[in-house]
Amino acid sequence: ALAVKADNASLREAADAAGVVLLAVRPEARWEQVATLAHAALDEPPDTDPPDGGDLFSLAQTTALLTGGGVSIEDTANRMLAYSRTSGADETDELRRLSILGRQGPEEYMARLRDWGVLHRLRTTTDVVAVEERPDLGIRRRLAVGVHAGGRPLGTIWVQEGRQPFAERAEEVLLGAARVAALHLVRRRTRLPAEATLNREIVAGLLTGAIAARTAAAQLGLDAARPVVVVGYAIPPPVPDESAQELARTEFANLVSVYAAARHSHAQVASLDGRLYVVLSAPPAESVVLTWAREIAAAAHAHLGVAVRGAVGDPAPRLSRAG
Numbered sequence: 300a301l302a303v304k305a306d307n308a309s310l311r312e313a314a315d316a317a318g319v320v321l322l323a324v325r326p327e328a329r330w331e332q333v334a335t336l337a338h339a340a341l342d343e344p345p346d347t348d349p350p351d352g353g354d355l356f357s358l359a360q361t362t363a364l365l366t367g368g369g370v371s372i373e374d375t376a377n378r379m380l381a382y383s384r385t386s387g388a389d390e391t392d393e394l395r396r397l398s399i400l401g402r403q404g405p406e407e408y409m410a411r412l413r414d415w416g417v418l419h420r421l422r423t424t425t426d427v428v429a430v431e432e433r434p435d436l437g438i439r440r441r442l443a444v445g446v447h448a449g450g451r452p453l454g455t456i457w458v459q460e461g462r463q464p465f466a467e468r469a470e471e472v473l474l475g476a477a478r479v480a481a482l483h484l485v486r487r488r489t490r491l492p493a494e495a496t497l498n499r500e501i502v503a504g505l506l507t508g509a510i511a512a513r514t515a516a517a518q519l520g521l522d523a524a525r526p527v528v529v530v531g532y533a534i535p536p537p538v539p540d541e542s543a544q545e546l547a548r549t550e551f552a553n554l555v556s557v558y559a560a561a562r563h564s565h566a567q568v569a570s571l572d573g574r575l576y577v578v579l580s581a582p583p584a585e586s587v588v589l590t591w592a593r594e595i596a597a598a599a600h601a602h603l604g605v606a607v608r609g610a611v612g613d614p615a616p617r618l619s620r621a622g
Contacts, residue, residue, distance in 0.1 A: 355381035355483050359456075362476040366469040368442070368458040369395055372480060375422075375452055377404040380484075390461040393437030403563040411436070421445040422452045425477070427470040432460075442469060444477045446484055449543035453484040481542035485549070502578055503570035505618070512619035519567055521580045523618040530592050532575045532609045547605050551575060554603065558595050580618065585611070 301314060302322040327585040355372050363370040363383035369390060379402045385391050397405045402503040405411075412430070413419050417438065420428050421443055430441040440460040446453045450548040456476055466472070497511050501518050504510030506529070516523035532555070534547055552568060552575055559566035559577050582588055592609045 301331065304622065315600060341622055355480070356383075358476060358483065359383040362458070362472060365472040366442070366458045367463055367466040368469070370476075371395065371398060371457045372446075372454060373404065373457070374399075374454045374484070376407055377455075378402060380454065380487075382554070385461070392439040392459060395459050396458075408436070408438070417443070417521075421455050425474075426587065427473050433460070437550045440465075440471055444473045446477045446480045446549050448481045448485050448546045449540070451546070453481060453488070456480060475588065478542070481546065485542050485546045489548075498543065498567065499569045502567045502576070503571045506569065506571055506576060511556055512617070516618055518566075521565055521567075521618060525581040527615050527618055527620075528585075528588055529612040529615075530577040530579070530588065530609060531609045532573075532577075532596070533573070534605055534607050547603065548573075548575070549601055550603050551605060554599060559591075562591055585614065 301319050302324050303310065306322050311321060317352065359370040359372055359381045360383045369383055369385050372380045374380055379398055382395075382399055391399075394405070394408045396407070407419070415430075416426055417430055422445060425445060425447055428443045430438070430443065432438065432440040442458045442465065444456050446456060456473060458465070458473060498519060501510055501515050505512065507514040512523045515521070532551070534544075534551055548570065551571060555575060555577060556566075556568045559568060559579075563579050563582070565580045567580075569578070570578050579588065588611055592611050596607050596609050599605050
């Protein structure tokens with residue numbers, strides 16, 4: 300592909316003849332911004348497991364339709380993750396235009412929002428925050444809401460007013476959008492590398508009997524003839540908040556993975572039916588495994604603030620009896 304700021308018929312014809320995709324870039328865009336945008340698009344993995352409602356761009360567009368404004372979704376570093384389409388250039392103010400071009404809120408504007416206390420309120424509350432119009436700064440009226448999971452800030456949704464006022468129930472819509480966005484942002488933050496995801500799927504298949512022990516052993520580098528012990532954990536849901544619960548499970552899974560790998564070189568971890576399982580091939584004495592299991596539960600309470608229930612299964616003589 301070729302990105303150009305000059306667009307004319309002869310250039311398009313030459314590109315078509317050469318089989319090259321031609322990208323038109325707005326004259327005011329800086330090339331480093333264009334490069335950043337291209338790299339972000341190429342480097343960002345697809346959202347393979349989005350919650351109901353589609354991806355973040357779909358969420359932004361839906362929220363824009365329901366609020367009557369231009370929507371953008373940012374992470375906690377004010378990096379642009381998604382934004383809605385606008386019907387014309389006069390619908391977009393300077394702050395939104397620069398944020399989309401640079402894929403991040405301009406520091407000059409972010410500093411003012413910080414001074415006004417807007418960013419602090421978005422990080423510390425789940426309330427909808429109004430930012431009044433400032434024509435002298437090129438800022439139109441805005442509504443914003445922080446995206447949170449388990450009391451932790453994950454990002455922000457901004458809605459900029461266009462030529463028409465916001466819809467009557469815009470604030471209510473924005474609160475709903477923040478709850479949906481929380482699931483997206485939790486899954487973006489906790490997405491595992493492909494190999495780790497595959498290993499966990501293999502272990503889950505081993506425990507359910509969907510994958511043969513010999514196949515699992517070959518994939519995971521285990522000896523199918525060695526004895527195994529399975530340790531299981533459950534995290535009681537603290538609140539009826541799906542995004543907070545998913546974040547707690549993922550963080551606990553990461554804690555268990557690190558702790559188990561430090562104590563046992565062949566420990567394998569998998570999630571299954573809302574529970575977390577650790578498979579230990581050629582395990583140490585039962586008393587040692589019990590001590591490890593208690594230490595993991597204590598670490599989860601101390602570092603993550605979650606109370607887990609655990610159980611240690613009877614030793615199985617070989618991997619095929621682990622399920």
